[in-house]
Amino acid sequence: MSGVALERRGEREKPVTTNNAPSDPELIRFLREELGEEPAGGGDWTFTGPMWLWRGNAKDGTPTKTAWHFITIDGDVAEAIRAAAPGRTAAWGSVYVSVTIGATAWRTSVFPSKNVSGYLLPVKASVRKAEGLSEGDAVTVRLTL
Helix, strand or coil: CCEEEEEEECCEEEEEEEECCCCCHHHHHHHHHCCCCCCCCCCEEEEEEEEEEEEEECCCCCEEEEEEEEEEECHHHHHHHHHHCCCCECHHHCEEEEEEECCEEEEEEEEEECCCCEEEEECCHHHHHHHCCCCCCEEEEEEEC
């Protein structure tokens, strides 16, 4: 299966082929372990989504001070990440990515979410501060696998 990226066409984003990276987990394992090679490719996507805040709860259900800011990755981008992720996943099914928001770039992981049938991108405080972002802002993200 080939890698997928999104290309803006008018108001809608459409998937387009970008490489011929293998996606079969057994083939990836063979390439990595037997040949000592990593599969080529991955993907590069740009999308826009709202930043939202998750707050933790104590065992009794009362809100705590624990909070994380996320951007949801769903639709075509989530499907493309899922297709490119075999052999590139870590704990809890997370996928290592490089992210750019505005002028700020960093490496992190995206985490699978059953609730949105996609992934959650955590946005750390230093990025929010550098880019002047807060809950509810529409954020354009460039994500590379």
